[in-house]
Amino acid sequence: MPRKNIIVYLSDQQRADTLGCYGQKLDVTPVLDRLALDGVLFENAFTCQPVCGPARACLQTGRYTNRHGAHINDQGLRLDERTVAKIMSGAGYETAYVGKWHLANDIGNNNTQYATSAIPLERMGGYKDFIMVSEILELTSHGYDGYVFDKNGSKVEFIGYRTDCITDYAVHYLQNRKTDAPFLLFVSHIEPHQQNDHGRFEGPDGSKERFKNYEVPEDLLNGEYEGDWQENYPDYLGQCRKLDDNLGKIIATLKEQDIYDDTVIIFSSDHGCHFKTQDGEYKRNCFDSCLRVPLIISGGPFRGGIKVDKLVSNIQLPATILSLAGVQTPEDMIYEPLQESLEEDCRYGDVVFYQISETQLARGIRTKRWKYCADAPHVQPYMCMDEIFSTAQYYDLLRKCMPGSDSYIEKYLFDLEEDPYEKNNLVADDSLSGVRAELAGILCDCMRRAGEAVPDIYPYGTRLEKRW
Numbered sequence: 001m002p003r004k005n006i007i008v009y010l011s012d013q014q015r016a017d018t019l020g021c022y023g024q025k026l027d028v029t030p031v032l033d034r035l036a037l038d039g040v041l042f043e044n045a046f047t048c049q050p051v052c053g054p055a056r057a058c059l060q061t062g063r064y065t066n067r068h069g070a071h072i073n074d075q076g077l078r079l080d081e082r083t084v085a086k087i088m089s090g091a092g093y094e095t096a097y098v099g100k101w102h103l104a105n106d107i108g109n110n111n112t113q114y115a116t117s118a119i120p121l122e123r124m125g126g127y128k129d130f131i132m133v134s135e136i137l138e139l140t141s142h143g144y145d146g147y148v149f150d151k152n153g154s155k156v157e158f159i160g161y162r163t164d165c166i167t168d169y170a171v172h173y174l175q176n177r178k179t180d181a182p183f184l185l186f187v188s189h190i191e192p193h194q195q196n197d198h199g200r201f202e203g204p205d206g207s208k209e210r211f212k213n214y215e216v217p218e219d220l221l222n223g224e225y226e227g228d229w230q231e232n233y234p235d236y237l238g239q240c241r242k243l244d245d246n247l248g249k250i251i252a253t254l255k256e257q258d259i260y261d262d263t264v265i266i267f268s269s270d271h272g273c274h275f276k277t278q279d280g281e282y283k284r285n286c287f288d289s290c291l292r293v294p295l296i297i298s299g300g301p302f303r304g305g306i307k308v309d310k311l312v313s314n315i316q317l318p319a320t321i322l323s324l325a326g327v328q329t330p331e332d333m334i335y336e337p338l339q340e341s342l343e344e345d346c347r348y349g350d351v352v353f354y355q356i357s358e359t360q361l362a363r364g365i366r367t368k369r370w371k372y373c374a375d376a377p378h379v380q381p382y383m384c385m386d387e388i389f390s391t392a393q394y395y396d397l398l399r400k401c402m403p404g405s406d407s408y409i410e411k412y413l414f415d416l417e418e419d420p421y422e423k424n425n426l427v428a429d430d431s432l433s434g435v436r437a438e439l440a441g442i443l444c445d446c447m448r449r450a451g452e453a454v455p456d457i458y459p460y461g462t463r464l465e466k467r468w
Contacts, residue, residue, distance in 0.1 A: 002006040003182045005263040014269035014292040018240040031248040039298025039337035040306045046352045048315040050283045050290045053102045055270040062318030064331035064450040071403040074105040084318045085126030088184045091327045095343040096130035098169040099188035100137040118153035132169035137190045143202030192239035206239025219289045222421040223277025264299030284359040286373040311348025353446035372439040374408035378464035410460040427460040
């Protein structure tokens, strides 16, 4: 039986509720909605790290940040890191990557930066057969212009809407392959992430009018801060529609090449977004609006329009990819492939573990009912990214971010059944001390499984001696 081709189609900072199959009422994702009807929709998927670089490093390694070391943006993968692409290449797969990489910079060790320059092949994590990438795509492009680099380090400029142009590179690869070897193609978009240097979300022309009648997600109305969704949400949805259109272009190409039935498509996002309605940030915290991500897989065993309600994490995708390819999963890739979630006797799915970096150093878990999070302000101060005014200041603050701590202080407890929008923090409620103790035990078990030392977890309000 021929091995499956695998395409990972990854968006950046996309909320699950932008998809029709997750409840979006406007016509934003017709292609993805059809894909969900053919494949498997994961109703409760979450990121393992709500920030770009660390989440992407986890997606390439199947290991948490304490293992692979890329715990902050611009602290990339080690050159000797074992990745999915290296394993797949060793098993006879072609490996191709287009779009945003964000895993080559190395500010912590030798201040190596490739933000706007070509990425050496050895820093591409094992992707080597076809490459059209930018380390930080938001610095080499805008909504309608930009450039990337090919595998030889040559600069390739594009004109047109960015999502279209990045997808065209993937289409070119699919149309011009020279071998019959199976392939792993990673299509990494930056949409619907905001354009940092412009301070707004850059949807395609006409988005504000096309999606002006959106229904405001309840969490944005109930956030701690007003946020910036009012001026940006139509453009955000416009970006999501462009992602959907371009996935349709890839599917059409697969069918033209007569390889659609031999290909598994995985769609997800690195994290979500709450438009600065929490902590003045877009992400980097424990709220569902930035932890919850869309996840659809279609092809191979993922067939039949199935909806899976188990709690799953995007850190399971590397093991899923290897399993689809018939490749043995390394022992330190500790999480089950998502194929197991389709089985009636599946034994996991009641808890997911997440780490938080940069703005705070935190660890937490999410169950069907409870959200529990503890942070370490005595080890690392809270940083608001909006208060960083220069690249030098940004990198200086990143270098001070710690990868972990031996002690944490309880910060959040939400009862999601009674409080789905996470407005009522119960972390100081004495009547729930038993619940917190149980959740702290589960959190410690998750940290142990992830390879972290089991920490001391102190009650909310505890003051520990500062180490910064």
